[in-house]
Amino acid sequence: MNKIFSELCYACRVGDKENVDRLASTGVNLNAVDEFDNSPLFLASLCGHEEVVKLLLERGAVCDRDRYEGARCIYGALTDSIRDILLQYDISKAVDLNQPFVMHLSSLLKESAYQTHDICITSLGSKQNNRLRLHKFILNTRSPGFAGQVDFFNGGKHCIEIPSSVSPTVLEIVTKFIYLVPVLHEIDARDMNCLIDLSALWGMSELKEFLERVRHVIDPSEKSTMMVEYQHRITERAREQLCCFVNDNILRNAVDVGPNLSLRSQELISMFNSSAFPDLIVVVENSMGLKRFYPCHLAILSRSNYFKIMFDLPLAECFAYKQFKAYRNIPSPTEIPTVSFPPCEFEVAELLLRYLYYDASEIPWQYAMDVLLIADHLLEDRVKSMAAVVITQSKDILEEYSIFQILYLGWETRMERLEHYAAKIVANDIQRYAKDPELKKAIMLSSTRISIRQETDSIEFVDDMRYYLLQKYAFEADDVEFLGEEDDEDLLKASGFSDYMKDNSTIEALLGKLNLQA
Structure with missing residues (x-):
């Protein structure tokens, strides 16, 4: 030090x-x-x-x-x-490397087991002639001016050579910027003019603005503060750009077909010719049997643990990636790889796609239950947590679903938050729920979930209800023991102990009817 x-x-x-x-x-x-x-x-x-x-x-x-x-x-x-x-x-919401979609986007610059790039760029000034393996959809989204400078649309060139006036160092910095790798601290004053010109030419306004401001700053600490500020702005701008890309190029180019029908060959080819630059098709079937086909990207879907495992396995052959290599022109219909989401409503699938592309976290309560279920299937724990938060914080959810549906979903998806939420709701209104046959069913189901049997079995759902009963009346376990020895009825009523005991007796009565001990 x-x-x-x-x-x-x-x-x-x-x-x-x-x-x-x-x-x-x-x-x-x-x-x-x-x-x-x-x-x-x-x-x-x-x-x-x-x-x-x-x-x-x-x-x-x-x-x-x-x-x-x-x-x-x-x-x-x-x-x-x-x-x-x-x-x-x-x-914490501004530092790039803490944003999962940013970390994933940055990781795409590294080689992976399966090639996801569809364009390579090299600087004529590079002695090693090193190629940067990139993605058309990311370049088009993050650097809107780039597409106007080089023709890579509609079957255009897949290998682009940048004039020697752009040094390999400058090209690498710009590439890192596009892929959200923190790079502002790497910029050398000698590359400043070239970077400003290139960022203006390729439509990267945040980078240009930062460079024009920072070049006049001498104080290192002021520079550091400015980098933190701009890194946040760059991340949020990238999120906005990817949001627009999903709306304008993926959702707008999606195609619906009726039950028992498939997408026509020409429609598939047209989808691959679109400005989305897809390399696979996501298929979703809703509850009515309708199918929707989305032009998507292996690079983004590989962020999902479910698809990543799928793509890492030898099953990759099923997606035609041995035939459909990078740098090829539009494939034939038989070569176009497709993957399927679990059956769900299109709105639910689109919420998941938005999350995968740019960490969209807004989940309407109407879809939260379905999002949680599909996210569990896709092994997306973060989305599961977000959906569970929406469920437990929504004022309207219990008008659409019963508390027991929420409990059962919590068990199915292993979300303890929902189990505790259900126990709290039931405990706070135990007299009403005690009349509902579904409560007995829930207690019986909970009793079958006991993993380790003891002399006196513990039933999690019952334990949770008892815990929330204590919270409801603001008691500690010691308070119950103390008040249980008290004879003053006025004190017991005033303290709420009488009501607590009534609610607790209701639970005990239910257990008695079910011949359960807990």
Whole structure:
């Protein structure tokens, strides 16, 4: 650890704002950690130096609660006011590598077991003549001006040579930018003019704006702050671009066919000729037997664990990828690979596609149950969690579904959140639900789910209801034991203990009727 950073850590620990200001101005890395894994921001927040915390954040220190160090800062803060300041600066939704779709998009620049690229680009200035293996749909989406400079549409060239005036270094930086690899810190002042010209030519306005601003900034900490700001803007802009791409090129080019019918050969060819630049077709069949065909991309579907496993297996031959290689022209209908989603409504499939392409997280409550089920099939745990949150927070869901449908779905998809939610709803209105035969069925089903039998079996659903009964009346287990020995009826009524015992007796009565012990 260098001397300047050691001094900075000490100044943050003791609250020496003047020294922190001086040392930060030297360009020292404000987000480094000492031998005890403590960052300057963590030390200042832990020791309660609010002004130092503000100064560090203004100078580019990062507080990101999705990372270990950021979480330590927030939860280790000495005062609530410091914690509030840190939360205001929290960039957990802005740091690119914490965004799953960004991580996936960046990973596409690496070679994979199955080739997903359909275009290669090389700079004539490269001595090694290295090729960048890229994707037409990403280039067209993220760099709208690029398509106007080179003809790769409608069976055009699949290998593009960039003039030697664009150095391999500049081309690599631009490519990383397009694929959302954090690259702003790699830019050399000598490449600035060429990068500005190229970003203007290829329609990358955020990169151009950043370069024009940062070239006049000398203070390293100010540069760091600017990079954080622009990385967030770049990510959000990419999300908007991919949203438009899905709307304009995938959903708009989808084709519906009736029950027991298939897509005509010419329609398939037309779909592959579209501006979506697809390399596979996703087929979805809804409850009416109608089918919808979506032009999609192996590069994006491979983000789903379900499809990734499928593509990694020898079954890849089924998708015609041995015949349909990169750089080929439009394949014949027999070569066009297709994959199927589990049967569901088209709206549900489109919510999943939007998530895979750009992390769309808005799930209308009307579709949340179906989204959860399909996401479980596709092994998408993050989508399952988002759908479960919508279900448990919706005020309207119980008008459409019974609490027992939600419980059973929770069991089927292994979402404990739904199990607890159902137990809480039932416990809070146990007198009404006790009259519903479905409650007895739910308790019996829960009893069959016991994995380890003991002298007195534990039934999870019943245990959860008892727990939420305690919460309903704001009791602890010790309170129940204490009040159970009390004879003062007025006290028992006033404390709510009488009502608690009535509800608890209702549960016991149900167990008695079912001949169950729990």
